[in-house]
Amino acid sequence: MSIKHAVLGLLSWQPLSGYDLKKRISSSTAFYWSGNNNQIYKTLIQLQEEGLVTFEEHFQEKGPAKKVYSVTPQGQEELRKWALSTPQVPEVRNTFLIQLAWANELSGEELNSLIDQYDEEVSMHLLMHEEQTRRGSDAPHRTAREAYMWQMISENTTTFLKNELNWARKLRHELKDRPELNSGE
Amino acid sequence: MSIKHAVLGLLSWQPLSGYDLKKRISSSTAFYWSGNNNQIYKTLIQLQEEGLVTFEEHFQEKGPAKKVYSVTPQGQEELRKWALSTPQVPEVRNTFLIQLAWANELSGEELNSLIDQYDEEVSMHLLMHEEQTRRGSDAPHRTAREAYMWQMISENTTTFLKNELNWARKLRHELKDRPELNSGE
DNA sequence: GTAGTCATGTAAGACGTTACATGATTCT
């Protein structure tokens, strides 16, 4: 499971409450995951039971008490161990490809419009990601290496999205230039 | 949900049994999904209840009877409707990025080895995908356009994997060339 | 006779999402 380690990692950077974790996770475009309450609070309780995190209750003048979680030495060890495990090939869930696969019944215009819509969606996403990267609010930089890593992590998403755009534009142009591809008949 | 439509699409190409669907789905590197029994058989029953597919029982001399499913006109209509719905940005679940994010505790050598392992995994995956594409066993080509589409769908996965490799190699080389990034201390 | 493939399905559980519940405080 990687939610556990994502949470552990965030806490290893700085102690946070469940509420703050949620905000960080759901606002990040790089690792995108809804960051819903259910999983966050459950994961925190689980991590605590395993002795990988502890919490301190912070009472505030205004508002309810916070449970601020931080990583224990065992948690650090677990994080290090996990970081050394053999990496997996990323999973891509691209429903648009499935859509295209069965788009045989569509007219040439419908298909073009579909591709344009995809282009727009991806472009929008790219803009949002670049905007967020520029602000750089959620990246730790305890060391030069860590700062560089976070830059490269962000770049991974950027190049991924640009690759999608290139691909979609090639598709678009070839459909235009090759009239024999214009119909599904 | 897109499993429903993936199944519907496969059946619109040619009638298949649950067992054959499973084989096709799980062997495909482009839309990768385990294609487990539970979901396939459930989806087929559900599609049938919705009137989007029908089945014929094929008795064979050898082995058990097959339920061969095919798409109804309503199913075709549903598929067309879905194919026109606005496309979504693909979801990428890249655990390696999370691993890197919290790799601050790792030594330079450990980090390099991690990146090399990632390179290897992705390269292997790319080879498998190219091999499968070359065989081209699972692509329909009822029209020139459909054949071209399937080629581009496969290319999407290829360029994605190549993008990952480029990114990993850049990371690898910059870590090598910039000694200030060598440690997490 | 043991393992593998063909073919159908079920059970159990992990993983994920949306929405609701509660209660205080702050902003308009």
Next chain:
DNA sequence: AGAATCATGTAACGTCTTACATGACTAC
């Protein structure tokens, strides 16, 4: 007065995976 934010959590449901169950036939 109504909405938004802070902060914790629960409920209900949907998705997805692993593993098991059954039974026949096939290959070594």
